Structure formats: structure tokens, C-alpha cells
Amino acid sequence: MYKLQKALYGLKQATRAWYEGLSKFLFDHNFKRGHIDKNLFTKTKGHDFLIIEIYVDDILFGAINNSLCEEFSNLRSEEFEMSMMGEVTFFLGLQIKQSNDGIFVNQSKYVNELLKKYKMELAKHAKTPMPTDEKLDLDREGKPVSEKIYQGMIASLLYLTASRPDIIFSVCLCARFQASSKESHLMYTCNF
Numbered sequence: 001m002y003k004l005q006k007a008l009y010g011l012k013q014a015t016r017a018w019y020e021g022l023s024k025f026l027f028d029h030n031f032k033r034g035h036i037d038k039n040l041f042t043k044t045k046g047h048d049f050l051i052i053e054i055y056v057d058d059i060l061f062g063a064i065n066n067s068l069c070e071e072f073s074n075l076r077s078e079e080f081e082m083s084m085m086g087e088v089t090f091f092l093g094l095q096i097k098q099s100n101d102g103i104f105v106n107q108s109k110y111v112n113e114l115l116k117k118y119k120m121e122l123a124k125h126a127k128t129p130m131p132t133d134e135k136l137d138l139d140r141e142g143k144p145v146s147e148k149i150y151q152g153m154i155a156s157l158l159y160l161t162a163s164r165p166d167i168i169f170s171v172c173l174c175a176r177f178q179a180s181s182k183e184s185h186l187m188y189t190c191n192f
Helices: 002-010 016-027 067-081 108-117 147-160 165-175 185-187
Strands: 041-047 048-055 059-063 094-099 102-106
Touching: 016 048, 041 067, 059 067, 067 165, 094 108, 094 165, 147 165, 147 185
Parallel strands: none
Antiparallel strands: 041 048, 048 059, 094 102
């Protein structure tokens, strides 16, 4: 018993041990691991199916048929001591709202945190992701900016494209200049 507790809670590999134990449990109960996302497990029952996503030590699961969710909840409580947090409203920076009309995903909280992080709360809004009357180029004569800050902005914006596909082209265009970022590139980045 002591070894098990230490393996699960006392070492740097605790998350890995927990994941391996949970994976074995899911395989024993006829779940299949996703081919692309190895943290995604599915189980079909007739025409219905249950989806389980594992992230570090959180489990997100759902199904169209609510009885599958209840069945899984009872099954996992027999094996693991976990608490139900209820319907998902926030996951990996995504805000999730469920209604009869569908499931709506946005990242407004993430955007507000980004604006604060890069001191852009007072930046003016733009109608398009980037100016349409100017061309973005290498700008060899421009004033350099911190590459670390610029790269951080680009990485943050790339994550934002999960819910804002309309900015993908602009973000990828700005990403080309991460190695030699100038003020002109930063101005384009600030227009999102």
C-alpha cells in the first residue's frame, strides 16, 4: 500500500503513473484510445458513444446519451477516488457554454489576459485582422523589438486561433518574422 501511494503521489512521475493506471482501467472496460490524440478514449454502445479526454489529472467526458455518462461516472468511482465538478464551463483556456441551441466556445477571458500581459488594454479595435493597404516585409531598416516578447505574442495568438480561425492567415504571416522582429511587425501583431 505504501509503495502504491508513493508511486502515485510522492514522485515526479506521479501524473504518468496515474495516467497509466487510468489507461489500463479504460482498456479493461472496452475503451479505445484515439489514433491522433492519445489522451482521447472512446467507447461505443449501439449507436451511442462516450468520449473521454484526459488532460494531466483532469478527465472530461461526455455523450449524447446521458445514461452512458452516468454509467461511466459510477464505474470510475468504484476504481478511483474523484470528485465530479459538474458540467464543463472552462477547459484549457476555452470558455464553454452549453444550451439547447448547441455548444458555444470562446476565449474572451484568455484574450483579456493577453491584452493585460502585453499592456494593450487600451489598444483601439480594428475591423480586419491586419491592415489591407500595407504590405508586411522584412523591414531591414526598422527598429528591432524584443524577439522573446514578439515570439510570446505569436505563440499566444496561435493558441487563440482555436476559436478564432479568421486570424490564422494574419498570425502565420507575422510568425515569419520571429527571428528578426521589428516595430512594424509588432504593429501588425497588435491589430488582432
